[in-house]
Amino acid sequence: MNNALKIEMLSTGDEVLYGQITDTNASWLSDFLFQHGFTMTSRFTVGDNLNQLIDTLIKRSKENDILIINGGLGPTSDDLSAQAAAQANNEALVLHQEWLTVLEQYFASRARKMPPANIKQAMLPKSASIIDNPVGTACGFKMVINNCTLFFTPGVPSEFKVMVENQILPDLKKLQPNIIKPLCYRLTTMGRTESDLADEIEKKLSVPAGIDVGYRSAAPIIELKLTGKMSDQPIIDNLWEQLKHLVSDNLLYEGTIGLAGIVSKELRDKSQQLVVLEEQTAGLIAYQLYGENAPLIKSETSTNITHRITELTAQFPHALILYLGQFSDDNSQFTLQLATPKQTYRYRLKYRSRRYNRQTEQQIFSAIALDALRRYLTNQPLIGPNTWLDVIENNVPNQ
């Protein structure tokens, strides 16, 4: 990977710069490139400002082999990418008759008159070659500035993706034909801190150069990633087994299925129906499970609903009833119960990590509840080893 192409994504638009919209094109592109052996080296974001855009195209083209510019190809006056490209390369914007014909056909086939504003979308830098857009009115285009190949693409995700797949990837493969696809394994853990995990892994795992252990933390879950070349698969497979063994007490799942996803799968596999009762989490546990098509009979959210456990157990004797209570701010305690056809598990738990905002804490508590359910379904103790969660009482018989 020493002579890897320097590939930068250049996102444009005030909304992206100011973070008002999530740049889903960026995550999709980096993942897509990665899967094909390429790496997005960096990403640069600027707003809707012509001079800044021109300056950026000139400077970033000097720094990179490939620039993938996203956004600014629409018909309105704050869509500035084509004009900036022309000025950056000191050339004229000219009418590309080829695309004007496509536009006229596009509108004619829909029995609509082409608005004059759309002519702008066929005005491209003189040296540009068109990248077809089979799904919209903004063509992409490609040109070379300062020895760097620039691909200009629309912000609409479906149009952007088609261009990356049909044009940009084949071009990259021509530039770097012997690209090696990477191998990447992922797993997630809960209950240990990132530094604690890293300490143990660095101590016990001998990771050769060219293979990376990566960490990604999204409270309360920490994802571990093992990445290397496909040609190193035997070594990576072996390291992966060691890594899984090291974290086995805290392992949630391998891959990217998600905690609600793995719980839903376990429920479906065991034909086990569920009812969820939530206080602190305000519906978040059920919302996540519904999103994964869990066999959920119903969910209720309110305050002081422990009495509903008994009522619902009577009503649905074959279902699991999962209850997560109120979080007491003063002593950081809460109650988790799981009523099964055979017995009721009851835990009084104390959370002793740092405090987050309400939404993040709800994420943390819902993960604890979902993990308890996962552990029950896989015949493990409901609360695993956890450095930031204490069991204050457990299995107090249900009233």
Added chain:
Amino acid sequence: MNNALKIEMLSTGDEVLYGQITDTNASWLSDFLFQHGFTMTSRFTVGDNLNQLIDTLIKRSKENDILIINGGLGPTSDDLSAQAAAQANNEALVLHQEWLTVLEQYFASRARKMPPANIKQAMLPKSASIIDNPVGTACGFKMVINNCTLFFTPGVPSEFKVMVENQILPDLKKLQPNIIKPLCYRLTTMGRTESDLADEIEKKLSVPAGIDVGYRSAAPIIELKLTGKMSDQPIIDNLWEQLKHLVSDNLLYEGTIGLAGIVSKELRDKSQQLVVLEEQTAGLIAYQLYGENAPLIKSETSTNITHRITELTAQFPHALILYLGQFSDDNSQFTLQLATPKQTYRYRLKYRSRRYNRQTEQQIFSAIALDALRRYLTNQPLIGPNTWLDVIENNVPNQ
């Protein structure tokens, strides 16, 4: 604003570069700076690669007056910011005893042994001065490279915000003491498209240079922003009244309280309790209302729960019962009901905008339901004028 500071945010970390996590720090920072009269000029994102980080710090410091680096201050080996800063400025990483003492106290006060990995967090470039972190173990630090002031901050949002407020903003104000705070008004609408709103506003509103109308779309809500200099307040106030008049049929609220926020406030102001029954939205309506401390008695989520409306009306005769049914994928229809102490409103609605993923569609339907509640509480027809929502039937008497 001609001599405005060039302020760039430099986000680090594979998970940000690859778009695996939403960079909420970027949106928060750009908004915070804007409110204080500063503008984030650009944003640069790089992964966890030491050489690239060093190179980036050197080059971006030459291009900007201020660099706000975010992330990479954690205790693990892929947290590289301090090391990169030292190498970029050709100086040593040294132990800052001052921060080591803070760390030792942090762990001692929690009766925990400090993991050895955390010592790394007190190893900073020699010329760096510490930026205090009152809420975590990663201190920030400040140093000057190539005449540019670099602020290194942690990725954890709460820790990042404290540092921006306590240290970075005061420093920026010292560099540019005569900064003019902008005036910015916001409102949100639902039911019209962005281009439709923009067309009418451009046609009917005469906006002088130096004042901007901005749009921000997050399905199904479109936010309008009117921005200018504080010294233009009389003109802006006048435009604001005209703008509000133009969109009055579709206005949700002024400011940034949020739809669940304004509904919760109306409920509290009127001492009106609520029960929520959800099918398609799977708990999202209730979750949002709980987050705003709405007077919510309870919520239930399941399939086919229309019969619960009558039962809950009997149980809670003074409460409002809000029901949102299942979305039929084939003909895009769903039922919305609001049972009040006096009567039950029932609407069969047809959604006819483009299809999104499940989560976004749940956001759209929950916004329709919350808006119906808001409109009821403010004595308006429950369904407002809407270009993408048809009323198929209404006020069919409840069974």
